[in-house]
Amino acid sequence: MTTSSAPSEPVPVPIRVLLPGDQDVVGRLWSKRQVRDGWLYEVGLPAYRNGPGDTVEPAEHRVWVRAPQHVQPLDGVSYDGVPVEYLEKPSVVERELGPRRPAGWVLAKAGGRGPGRGTVHAVDCAEAPAGAPVLILEHALDVAQHPGTRLCSLCGAAAELDPVLKGFDRGFDGED
Template structure:
């Protein structure tokens, strides 16, 4: 029994913008949607060395960003181009919204003594830029030093206080 594979789709012409303000008509083979835009798989016309001293036509395939590196060719419909769209978010992702990056950072406060500072979530507006990201254990260690507090603006206090003080706090347990 022979397995027949579907033939590769016919490429569509597309204008590719090259460095140096050059443009060339190439083949558009497929496209893929990303969270921040689109990638197009294009085949650029080229030559390669063949047997002996011969030169033969070839195609160099590369993924480029659209619309930064490609333009449509007038009168061409791109409806038949194989396209991979992003999966729609699940109902859980829709309900919860985007996830916050994990980790915490320590903003060192001026003054004397070790351990003075504020623990922030990594995406807090008050978090220092370029500070090393702390794991949960390191953030808890930093939070236990006298003079260190947990930021209430970003929710670091809400997230880390129950771990530091026990989950029974606020429920009548000691």
């Protein structure tokens, strides 16, 4: 969901657009959009198009470009009135804890015979095998209970699954 501070009728303002091949042109800035990794600017570039018959008429080609890599402000131009589309503000949980990890666990099977031999990892763990099937909580707990299966402490699978396996009270009040 996005929120917008855009007026009903946007009025474009001039902006320098950096083109490939060390070229630049003055285009028109129509709007700005915040994205997760920065900003995109909707710019209109001057062009020509074929009109009726053999005529050629002025036109504008609109494109979204990255800022500041592809645009520069012009001296004396105010960009305060340009419509801006902001990302929805992250929740308090997201701000404090960061982005949510993908759900699920995977089993990295170890050599040898028998069920449950290996290590349970979080899906995004660097040690998790690529292409392994994702286990839901119940299946990950079943696999983790087998002798010979260990829980990865690097990715937090141990911290997430151990309390469920052994009970949440374990480790409190001086217990191990």
